[in-house]
Amino acid sequence: MQQKERSDRLKTLLLGISVIGLFLGLAAHLAQRPELAAALWTAGTLPVLAALLIEILRCLARGEVGLDIVAALSMSAALLFGETLAAAIVAVMYSGGTFLEGFAEGRARREMRDLLSRVPRTASRYGKGGLEEIPLKRIAPGDRLLIRQGDVVPVDGQIASAVAFVDTSALTGESMPVRLSQGDEALSGSTNAGEAFDLIAERDASRSTYAGIVRLVEEAQRSKAPMSRLADRWSLGFLAITVALALAAWWLSGDPIRAVAVLVVATPCPLILAVPVALVAGLSRAAHFGVLVKGAGPLEAMARIRTLILDKTGTLTDGRPQIVSIESRNGMAQDEILRFAASLDQASKHPVAQALVAAAKARGLSLAMPLRVTEHAGEGLSGSIEGHDVTVGGDGFVANHASDVATRPDVAPGSVTVAVAVDGRMVGNLVMSDPLRDDAAEMLRTLRSQGIDRILLATGDREDVARHIARGLGLDGIHAGLTPEGKVQLVQVESRNGPVMMVGDGVNDAPALAACNVGVAMGARGAAASAEAADVVLLVDLVERIAIGIAVARGARTIALQSVVAGIGLSVLGMIAAATGYLLPVQGALVQEAIDIVVILNALRALGISPQLASVSSNAK
Incomplete structure (x- = not known):
C-alpha cells in the first residue's frame, strides 16, 4: 500500500514538473530568451524521461515490452537534436497519461485490514485464579475458554457446555444458525449467536480455520496473474512500425529531424491517455449504479468474462431467514x-x-x-x-x-x-x-444474453439445500459442501477455459474472490473480508447490478478500443506526413495534441453509458 502511494505521489510530481517546465519555457521563449527556454524545457523533460527509463528497465527485466519505449525514444531523440519544445510537450502528454492511469488504478484501492481486524485479538481463559484475558498467541491446545454472546470464536475447539448456538454463515454459507452439543467442533471465525459457552481449544490460533482463510486470501492475491494494460497489447506492432518508419525517413532524406518528427507524432498518447480516460469514466458510471470497481484493470477484465461462479447465501438468496x-x-x-x-x-x-x-x-x-x-x-x-x-x-x-x-x-x-x-x-x-432473491432468475437470464457461457453455483451449504435453491435456474453446475480451499480450486479449474468472475459475500468466499480474474462482493450486507478481497463491490443489495456492471465495463472497453483505433490511425497518417517532411517535430507534437483531444473527447462518452437492461431502475444509486 505504501509503495503504491509513493508511486502515485511520484506520478503527480512528474506531471507538475513537466507542466511547469513547459509553461515557464514558453514564457522565456516569448521574452526572447531562447537559451533559457530550451533549458527550462529540458529541465521539465529530464525527470520524466529518467523515471520512464527506469520503468522500462524494470519491465524488460520481467520480460515485458510496452509502448513506453516509443515515448522514451521520442523524448530522447528530441533532446538529442535540440527539439526541446517538442520533448517538453511529449513529457507533459506522457506524464499526464501515467497520472490518469495511476488515478484509475488507485480509485478504490484498499488493504485487507478489515479481514485481519475481525480476527479476535484476545480470549477469556479459565485459570487458577478465575478468568483471565490473554493474547491469542498464548492459547494452547487443551485450554478452556469462555465464549460470550456475540464473540467470534478465536480458535477451533470442542464445545464443553451442554449446548451452544453459533452463526457459521460467514464460514460455511449456512444461512441458519447451527446448534452444537457437548463434544461437537466449533470453527474459529464463527460467531456465538446464543448464550455464553465453554470451549476446549484443539489448535493454536495460527493453525485454526479463520487464520487459514486469511492465509488463503493473501496467497491467492500474490499468485493472481497481473492484468495487462489494454494499451500494451498493441505495443509490439506499433513500436515496430514507428521505428521502421523513423529509420526509413532518416535514411531516405538524410535528415535526422524527420526521424525525430516521426517519433514525436508516434508518441502513443491516444493509447496512454484515451484508454485510462475511458476506463476512469467507466468506473464513475459503474459507481452511479452502485457498482464500485477497484481500478481500470478489473473494469477491463469484467468486459471479457465468460464464466460466472455464484455463492448461494446472500448472493442467490437473501441471506436472512x-x-x-x-x-x-x-x-x-x-x-x-x-x-x-x-x-x-x-x-x-x-x-x-x-x-x-x-x-x-x-x-x-x-x-x-x-x-x-x-x-x-x-x-x-x-x-x-x-x-x-x-x-x-x-x-x-x-x-x-x-x-x-x-x-x-x-x-x-x-x-x-x-x-x-x-x-x-x-x-x-x-x-x-432463506429464499431465492426475487431478481436472481432475471439476472441470470440477462447475463446469458450478455455472453456469459457458464454459470455455476459454489456453496459450503449441503447439496440438497443447494439443489433445491438452484432448481429451475438453468445453472451449468452445482458444487456444494465446498471449503474455502475448494472454492479456490474451482476457480483455478474454470480459469483454464477463460476469465472467471465470482460473486460472494462471506468470509469463506474471500480466498476465491481474491484468486479469480474478477471477484465481486455483496458489500451492502456482506462480510468485510469479502469486500476487501474483491475487485468489485456492490454498494446496494441488488444482485441485478452484476449485469449492469458488466454492461458498463463492456461499453467502456468498446469506447476505449474505438479511441485506440481512431488515435492510432490518425497517428499513422501524421507519421507519414512527418516522414515526408510535411511536419516538423514541434508541429508533429501539436498535431498529436489535437489527436489526443479528439480521442479523449470520444473516451469521455463512457460517462454516458446507459445499460439497456430491464432491471435498471430509475432509483439507481
Whole structure:
C-alpha cells in the first residue's frame, strides 16, 4: 500500500514538473530568451524521461515490452537534436497519461485490514485464579475458554457446555444458525449467536480455520496473474512500425529531424491517455449504479468474462431467514400465531427470533410485552403474553409444554420449523427459510444474453439445500459442501477455459474472490473480508447490478478500443506526413495534441453509458 502511494505521489510530481517546465519555457521563449527556454524545457523533460527509463528497465527485466519505449525514444531523440519544445510537450502528454492511469488504478484501492481486524485479538481463559484475558498467541491446545454472546470464536475447539448456538454463515454459507452439543467442533471465525459457552481449544490460533482463510486470501492475491494494460497489447506492432518508419525517413532524406518528427507524432498518447480516460469514466458510471470497481484493470477484465461462479447465501438468496408459510392448528389465525410468537421472541437475541420479530413488524402487527420469560439456549422460550402461557421453539421443546403437538410439517431442504403453543395447546408452525432473491432468475437470464457461457453455483451449504435453491435456474453446475480451499480450486479449474468472475459475500468466499480474474462482493450486507478481497463491490443489495456492471465495463472497453483505433490511425497518417517532411517535430507534437483531444473527447462518452437492461431502475444509486 505504501509503495503504491509513493508511486502515485511520484506520478503527480512528474506531471507538475513537466507542466511547469513547459509553461515557464514558453514564457522565456516569448521574452526572447531562447537559451533559457530550451533549458527550462529540458529541465521539465529530464525527470520524466529518467523515471520512464527506469520503468522500462524494470519491465524488460520481467520480460515485458510496452509502448513506453516509443515515448522514451521520442523524448530522447528530441533532446538529442535540440527539439526541446517538442520533448517538453511529449513529457507533459506522457506524464499526464501515467497520472490518469495511476488515478484509475488507485480509485478504490484498499488493504485487507478489515479481514485481519475481525480476527479476535484476545480470549477469556479459565485459570487458577478465575478468568483471565490473554493474547491469542498464548492459547494452547487443551485450554478452556469462555465464549460470550456475540464473540467470534478465536480458535477451533470442542464445545464443553451442554449446548451452544453459533452463526457459521460467514464460514460455511449456512444461512441458519447451527446448534452444537457437548463434544461437537466449533470453527474459529464463527460467531456465538446464543448464550455464553465453554470451549476446549484443539489448535493454536495460527493453525485454526479463520487464520487459514486469511492465509488463503493473501496467497491467492500474490499468485493472481497481473492484468495487462489494454494499451500494451498493441505495443509490439506499433513500436515496430514507428521505428521502421523513423529509420526509413532518416535514411531516405538524410535528415535526422524527420526521424525525430516521426517519433514525436508516434508518441502513443491516444493509447496512454484515451484508454485510462475511458476506463476512469467507466468506473464513475459503474459507481452511479452502485457498482464500485477497484481500478481500470478489473473494469477491463469484467468486459471479457465468460464464466460466472455464484455463492448461494446472500448472493442467490437473501441471506436472512424469512417466513415462507404459517400452518395454523386449532383454528387460530395466522397473524395471531405470528403475533404471539414474535411478542415472546422480543426477549431473545436468537437470529430466528429476531427474524420473527422483524416479520411481525413488517406486517404491522402490534406486539405485546413479554413477561416471566425463560429461555433455553438453542431450544426455545416460554413466558406470558397478555395473560396467556406461550411457548415458542423446536418441536421437542414445545412438546414438553403442550398436550397436542402435531406432526412436524414437510418442509423444503434448508428450512427451519418453529412450533408455537398457547395455554398448553399447539396453535401452529412457522416455516422459515432463506429464499431465492426475487431478481436472481432475471439476472441470470440477462447475463446469458450478455455472453456469459457458464454459470455455476459454489456453496459450503449441503447439496440438497443447494439443489433445491438452484432448481429451475438453468445453472451449468452445482458444487456444494465446498471449503474455502475448494472454492479456490474451482476457480483455478474454470480459469483454464477463460476469465472467471465470482460473486460472494462471506468470509469463506474471500480466498476465491481474491484468486479469480474478477471477484465481486455483496458489500451492502456482506462480510468485510469479502469486500476487501474483491475487485468489485456492490454498494446496494441488488444482485441485478452484476449485469449492469458488466454492461458498463463492456461499453467502456468498446469506447476505449474505438479511441485506440481512431488515435492510432490518425497517428499513422501524421507519421507519414512527418516522414515526408510535411511536419516538423514541434508541429508533429501539436498535431498529436489535437489527436489526443479528439480521442479523449470520444473516451469521455463512457460517462454516458446507459445499460439497456430491464432491471435498471430509475432509483439507481
